[in-house]
Amino acid sequence: MLKELAAGGALGLLIFLLFQGYDVAPLLLLGGMGVVLYWLLDKKGMLTARSYAPYYPRQNISFEDIGGQAAAVQELKEALEFLRRSDQLHSMGIRPLKGILLSGPPGTGKTLMARAAATYTDAVFLAASGSEFIEVYAGVGAQRIRSLFREARCLARRAGKNRAIIFIDELEVLGGKRGSHSSHLEYDQTLNQLLVEMDGLGTGEDTQILVIGATNRPDLLDPALLRPGRFDRHVKVELPDREGRLEILRLHTSNKPLGPDVNLESIARETFGFSGAHLESVANEAAILALRANSPVIRQKHLQEAVDKVMLGEKIGRKPSKEELYRLAVHEAGHALVAELVQPGSVTRVTIASRGQALGYTRQKLDDAYLYTREHLEGQLRICLAGAAAEDLLLGNRSTGSLNDFKEAVRLAKVIIVSGLSDLGVVDEECLSKEQMHRAAAEIIKVQEKKVGELLLQHRDLLEGIAGRLLREETLKGETLRSLLTTGARAS
Template sequence: MVKEISLGIGIAVVIFLAFQGINLVPTLVLIGVGYFLFNLFKKQGLGSSNNFNTHQKSNKEAADVTFEDIGGQETAKNEILEALEFVRDIDDVKSLGIRPLKGIMLSGPPGTGKTLMAKAVARHIDSAFISTSGSEFVEMYAGVGAKRVRELFEKAKDLARKEDKTNAVIFIDEIEILGGKRGQNSSHLEYDQTLNQLLVELDGMSIDDEINILVIGATNRIDILDKAILRPGRFDRIVKVDLPDKEGRHNILEIHTQNKPLAEDVDLEQIAKETFRFSGAQLESLANEAAIMAMRDDSKEIRSEHFKEAIDKVMMGEKLNRRPQEEELKRVAYHETGHALVAEFVKPGSVSTINITSRGKALGYVRHNPEDDHYLQTLDYIRGQIAVCIAGAITEEKILGNRSTGATNDFKKATELAKKIIFGGMSELGVVSKEHLTSDKIHKEINKIITAEEKRVNKWIDSNQEVILEVGEILLEEESIRGEEFRKKLKIESEIA
């Protein structure tokens, strides 16, 4: 309404002055330029403070998340809950002269539940919740980021007062953007000014404040954070939120399938085994994709086959419409069978599925079924993985007479595994320094390691060519074969290391 009245008055004034014979062109140009600059500065955040785009969550969204809803992170949850006692028992903290808990840094890969944990914290201590991202603070204009940091803390306090709470949680995702090491951007001091302001706000927080603010940062690049932000008295707790182990994955799957009708043949423990290094977000997507596939099949229950298909989709991507020519498809079938055959000799029972359906960038793939999570790798294990990598190309050569570019990524992976052996002190070179080894010496040792595995692979393929041909024909006809059926045809009598 005010805008309309002002516009009307302005037009009336312009008409009146025009009738008086006054030249209004210079004045109108100046007004136009001023209006343009005002809107530009306002857009960049130099005008009204209302333009700062923080995502305020009136406890409604945060209240929906509890620590019980977060699976597979028991260690991280226990560490956070212990730290939150300093916030909940504020009277005891004051009586013992303990400084307030100002910040918690959550560090870990994407999709592990850092945002959920921040919301669960807000619910646990009954606080207002406000979230933002590190990228929201940095602009091309000096001083904008620092101004927005001040606004953020003021908004958190205002939100807490509005909701009649004594605590407020500020969650900053991707905090490495504003908290990176100072001095890295010598041509852009805005980054340093923004971080300095955040440090000032953290240092200014006191146990006697009307509103107690807890800052939670989340990052998957803790190595690039400035040391000043991580020192005690600012972010007092650094909590590692890692990828879940097998038990954690089982727990997450149980949470995300509570509202889904599962068939009797679904074994969540087995699915947890097959999803090594899946994050919580990927497991949630897996359960959702399995339900979608059940709906496509007009099934009222989600069956084991839907989960297996969903695992492939989450790992490799959606099936592609492209279909290689018959000759190429035959090569892919033999290539993947070679991978699977050697995998079974290296570790019997490890193959879950062989498939020649195109997904993502892969024309075919072998999905393995690890029995247990491995965090340390032995020499025998790495040698076995190298053998599996090079088996596809060797099978092509044995059956079809030559190799193809389809093994490029396999060889790249085999080379990286050979380097692990060398730099892990497990090669004939003994314990070595990476810096003091010449590239020629490294190349020779890599070649020696891979050649030794080629001899093993050649022996296994030579003695099982009939099986490879038979399985290849099945794949060409049906596109996939289960590990159990493959093992029946292979008839491995004993484990060969």
């Protein structure tokens, strides 16, 4: 209505000036430029608020659809009880929660948990990303924040509800520490507006709004955003443990035909460090591999290959030369042999088939552990160094194929030092110079190199046998490797 009145008034003014004998050409040119500028800004969404598509609980996304996050889900449910029992809270004089922060690595299910929260509380759901509020033009982000909260109230009233959940993903983009962006103050203005809106969510509002933020970098957030009264609850959504991974695999394979040989527990043990997104990709890739092989069901080999693909990437077509293949077989045989000697029964697969950036690899299944002794770390060091030591023993020299192994060995040595497990005792990492750290790490690695060399020398025949078998068959299962160790047979 206002646009029509403004356009009619401008046209009437132009006609009046024209009859008075004024030259209206400059005004027409200026008006045309204004219309073009308005159209460009409107097209980019600078003048109008973004339309946020609401999510309603009828889509049946619930906490039962989330696996491997029992502790985080329980903590979130407890926080959401403040929203579900708002009448009881009001009678007790309890202030409702204004915000819940979900923090954790990517792919752990933070967005899914926010959607399930809307189902659990029967609330209107609006979702946005932190980057959607940041623009070059000052004031645009703050306007979008105001529009988002206003639309949440309007949608709740239309749906006949008294509660709404606003989910902001990648919150660190919007809520970064003020003053960290020296180029312009648009970031700070947008954050300030979010702080004001969250402060304004009082108990007297007809619609109770809960803000759920998700981030994998909580250290970047402004302290004013994290204080009580804004984000009152902080829920950590961590990587799942072995039981959690098994639960997630069961969820993502429930709609897929599985063969009788499928052992999801074995896959769960082999995927230490995988997030829920990784595990979903494993199930999906396994189904694709089964389809390509014209198999009516997904078999264990499809799942194992899917783990390799998600972990390392697709197989590459380039083949190394015969000399390189033998060196590669010796290298991986060293890793596999020492891994089985250090941690019996841990190797599940060793191959010289190139995949992604890896020319070959040895995969282990490990029990979840979050505390490590020096003996355990030294065992991992020996496994890292075994590839190069095997090349030294059988070929007389080593190659650049050990580059990543050495990087991991240095990392493990530094963990031993800074954890107070080395001969230096308890140390302050900041007080150690680079030279001191290098000398200490080099000494630890040197000791383990000597032990690995002695270990491989004792089992030289086995090492040659495993390398020869790898060269012929390209891939060995863990059971095959262990049978070679048990019988002490040497491949001819």
